[in-house]
Amino acid sequence: MSKDGFIIEAQGIHKTYRMGAAQVQVLKGADIAVKRGEFVAIVGASGSGKSTLLHILGALDRPDKGVVRFEGRDLSEMSGGELNEYRNKMIGFVFQFYHLLDELNVLENVILPAMVPAGIIGWLSKRAGVKKRGLELLKAVGLEERATHKPYQLSGGERQRAAIARALVNEPRLLLADEPTGNLDSATGNGILELLERLNRAGQTIVMVTHDERVAKRAGRTITLADGKVK
Amino acid sequence: MYKLILAFRYLYRRRISYLALAAVALCVFIVVVVMTVMDGLVGDFKEKNHNFTGDCVVGTESLVGFTYYEDFARIAEKANYVEAVTPVIKSYALVGLEGSGRNIGVELMGVEAASYSRVTGFGRTLYYHKGDASKAFNIKSDANLPGFVIGADLWSMRDEKGEYYHAPNPDATALSATCFPLTAKGALAKAGTDVVNTKTFYFSDCSQSGLARVDGSIIYLPFTEAQALCGMTEPVARASWIHIKFKQGTNIEEGCRRVRQMWEKFYDEHKGKDNAELLSQVSVRSWKEHRRESIAGMEKEQAMLMMMFGLVGLTTVFIVYVVFYMIISHKTKDIGILKSIGASCGDVIVLFLGFAAGLGIAGSAVGVAGGILFLRNINRIEGWLFERFGFQLWDRTIYAIGEIPHRLDLTMLAVVTGCAILACLAGAALPSVSAARARPADVLQVSQL
Ligand SMILES: Nc1ncnc2c1ncn2[C@@H]1O[C@H](COP(=O)(O)OP(=O)(O)OP(=O)(O)O)[C@@H](O)[C@H]1O
Ligand SMILES: [Mg+2]
Numbered sequence: 001m002s003k004d005g006f007i008i009e010a011q012g013i014h015k016t017y018r019m020g021a022a023q024v025q026v027l028k029g030a031d032i033a034v035k036r037g038e039f040v041a042i043v044g045a046s047g048s049g050k051s052t053l054l055h056i057l058g059a060l061d062r063p064d065k066g067v068v069r070f071e072g073r074d075l076s077e078m079s080g081g082e083l084n085e086y087r088n089k090m091i092g093f094v095f096q097f098y099h100l101l102d103e104l105n106v107l108e109n110v111i112l113p114a115m116v117p118a119g120i121i122g123w124l125s126k127r128a129g130v131k132k133r134g135l136e137l138l139k140a141v142g143l144e145e146r147a148t149h150k151p152y153q154l155s156g157g158e159r160q161r162a163a164i165a166r167a168l169v170n171e172p173r174l175l176l177a178d179e180p181t182g183n184l185d186s187a188t189g190n191g192i193l194e195l196l197e198r199l200n201r202a203g204q205t206i207v208m209v210t211h212d213e214r215v216a217k218r219a220g221r222t223i224t225l226a227d228g229k230v231k
Numbered sequence: 232m233y234k235l236i237l238a239f240r241y242l243y244r245r246r247i248s249y250l251a252l253a254a255v256a257l258c259v260f261i262v263v264v265v266m267t268v269m270d271g272l273v274g275d276f277k278e279k280n281h282n283f284t285g286d287c288v289v290g291t292e293s294l295v296g297f298t299y300y301e302d303f304a305r306i307a308e309k310a311n312y313v314e315a316v317t318p319v320i321k322s323y324a325l326v327g328l329e330g331s332g333r334n335i336g337v338e339l340m341g342v343e344a345a346s347y348s349r350v351t352g353f354g355r356t357l358y359y360h361k362g363d364a365s366k367a368f369n370i371k372s373d374a375n376l377p378g379f380v381i382g383a384d385l386w387s388m389r390d391e392k393g394e395y396y397h398a399p400n401p402d403a404t405a406l407s408a409t410c411f412p413l414t415a416k417g418a419l420a421k422a423g424t425d426v427v428n429t430k431t432f433y434f435s436d437c438s439q440s441g442l443a444r445v446d447g448s449i450i451y452l453p454f455t456e457a458q459a460l461c462g463m464t465e466p467v468a469r470a471s472w473i474h475i476k477f478k479q480g481t482n483i484e485e486g487c488r489r490v491r492q493m494w495e496k497f498y499d500e501h502k503g504k505d506n507a508e509l510l511s512q513v514s515v516r517s518w519k520e521h522r523r524e525s526i527a528g529m530e531k532e533q534a535m536l537m538m539m540f541g542l543v544g545l546t547t548v549f550i551v552y553v554v555f556y557m558i559i560s561h562k563t564k565d566i567g568i569l570k571s572i573g574a575s576c577g578d579v580i581v582l583f584l585g586f587a588a589g590l591g592i593a594g595s596a597v598g599v600a601g602g603i604l605f606l607r608n609i610n611r612i613e614g615w616l617f618e619r620f621g622f623q624l625w626d627r628t629i630y631a632i633g634e635i636p637h638r639l640d641l642t643m644l645a646v647v648t649g650c651a652i653l654a655c656l657a658g659a660a661l662p663s664v665s666a667a668r669a670r671p672a673d674v675l676q677v678s679q680l
Contacts, residue, residue: 052672055671055672058571060570060571060670060671060672060675061670061671061672061673062670080575080576081575084573084574084575085573086573087570087571087572087573088572088573089573093571093572095571095675099564099567099568099571099675100568101237101565101568101569102244103237103240103241103244103565104236104237104240108236112233112572113572113573115233116233116569116572116573116574116578117573120235123233166572
């Protein structure tokens with residue numbers, strides 16, 4: 001934890017995409033700081049760079065300029081291995097399009113982040129415990145009956161809940177969710193939001209991207225992104 | 232662990248993996264079958280060539296032959312690594328079979344039946360004297376008649392299965408053999424109208440060496456008869472070659488080296504003697520060198536085949552590369568997901584290389600199994616094709632090939648399997664590495680579209 005109590009803070013983030021001669025300046029000095037236990041929503045128009053900012057926070061992308069600090073540590077100073085560990089253990093990322101692996105069943109998808117850092121021996125020794133936790137998470141998101149189903153057998157809302165369970169399996173300090181309700185009808189989306197609220201009440205820090213003001217209201221704090229900056 | 236699981240799932244969940252597997256299996260199958268058959272043919276051919284000569288051959292291609300051969304044979308016989316020694320006359324003759332009115336040119340070999348069959352595989356090539364090669368030139372009906380042994384293809388026809396027709400009790404058919412006798416200087420020994428030697432011989436046996444060139448052009452005569460016919464008795468006894476068989480376990484190259492030393496010593500001792508100038512033309516060769524003309528073509532074909540298989544191998548690598556390129560481009564989303572949950576570049580590479588290795592192992596296992604199954608039944612299949620459709624891989628009335636060779640060489644199988652797996656890894660390496668280096672955000676961005 002940094003001395004200001006921020007779990008993650010980003011300052012002066014710039015990001016420009018170059019496609020041949022054309023340049024898209026997406027972020028032009030965006031700042032964001034999130035305290036432990038907060039539930040923050042990032043809103044903004046489509047194409048305003050919300051996803052880009054979230055990717056940068058989750059170390060899925062690098063900023064052109066600016067610093068991202070996680071618990072006081074500058075991400076740009078981390079080695080490749082440390083970044084992998086950061087993505088694996090510190091962060092849980094929920095994508096707008098779920099992004100589950102089709103070849104694995106729901107439970108396997110959920111426990112995949114726990115498998116990634118383990119060697120064969122390590123995995124065999126902790127497999128039982130991880131499976132148990134995976135099943136608990138599936139129960140928490142209401143999917144305990146679907147553990148052995150394949151992702152394509154699930155509805156959109158069920159897939160999103162599985163993706164959330166996956167993001168939580170390594171007990172991350174920070175949950176990043178990119179439009180977790182974006183593709184769902186309002187009732188299903190509501191279920192997801194309730195799940196997030198419940199997690200937040202239990203102490204989970206959450207940063208959520210949405211372009212829906214009503215969804216944003218469910219969060220404790222809202223940050224608006226416009227013209228590449230936070231308003 | 233997840234890498235293993237995922238690699239395995241990719242392997243059996245993706246239809247394209249089966250296509251790649253089939254491609255690998257097919258390549259392995261073809262290589263195994265053709266290599267086995269070709270290897271068998273070449274090995275068989277070499278063995279037949281070896282059977283036709285001793286391990287080491289001392290002599291000259293010159294029709295004049297060389298002198299003092301008996302002295303050298305006696306010395307060679309005493310060497311502790313030598314099993315047996317035999318002199319041979321090699322020349323050409325015109326022969327006419329009684330009653331046919333036909334004259335043909337043949338290769339004439341003068342051999343001592345007993346020693347020649349100890350040095351070479353001659354005895355095994357005979358039909359009527361198989362167990363008793365020393366009597367190869369004896370004729371049952373009249374032991375005093377001079378016999379001849381004739382190449383099987385000169386004597387009888389083969390049927391479509393490759394079997395010769397042999398009369399149970401053959402007549403002692405007469406054959407007149409005509410030679411130009413040569414002096415030690417290489418000139419015609421006789422002048423005037425009567426320049427040739429002609430003598431009549433009687434059929435005693437036919438010889439099937441399995442070498443088409445030999446069986447279609449050779450007549451064996453008793454050594455002394457051939458020597459006289461070719462004028463090699465005047466003014467000094469001469470022979471074309473001395474064939475030497477080494478004791479079992481003697482390395483052939485090493486044996487030939489020692490014979491060569493022996494010959495050099497012998498040559499130095501005999502240089503100044505009468506008619507010794509012919510000795511300078513004598514060379515000492517291993518059976519392989521002696522039969523090089525015959526073997527070289529076959530070896531060249533084999534080398535060419537290997538090159539072609541190099542191309543088959545390259546094709547496999549390319550197919551695997553294309554398949555992987557496609558699989559991985561279908562799987563970029565998975566790569567992005569894996570990296571977003573903390574998998575490293577190395578993990579992704581290992582995952583896809585594991586997939587490739589699995590593909591290679593499964594593909595070559597299928598290919599090898601198919602190859603073994605096919606080779607086990609290759610002769611049955613060919614026989615069936617022949618009976619049903621009259622199709623034959625080789626026309627047995629022409630080629631001296633009995634059954635199609637199908638003995639498996641385990642080393643070859645191991646090498647082919649290893650190469651197939653390496654080819655898969657090579658094909659997968661490039662796409663895997665480039666996939667692994669992609670940034671998760673970019674890949675996932677693209678796969679949303
Ligand atoms: N990898 C990329 N290459 C090029 N341009 C990109 C890339 N990723 C994003 N962009 C561009 O950057 C801009 C911001 O994209 P981003 O996905 O962050 O927007 P967003 O705020 O999440 O929009 P939405 O609400 O529609 O999801 C867009 O104009 C997009 O086209
Ligand atoms: Mg977005």
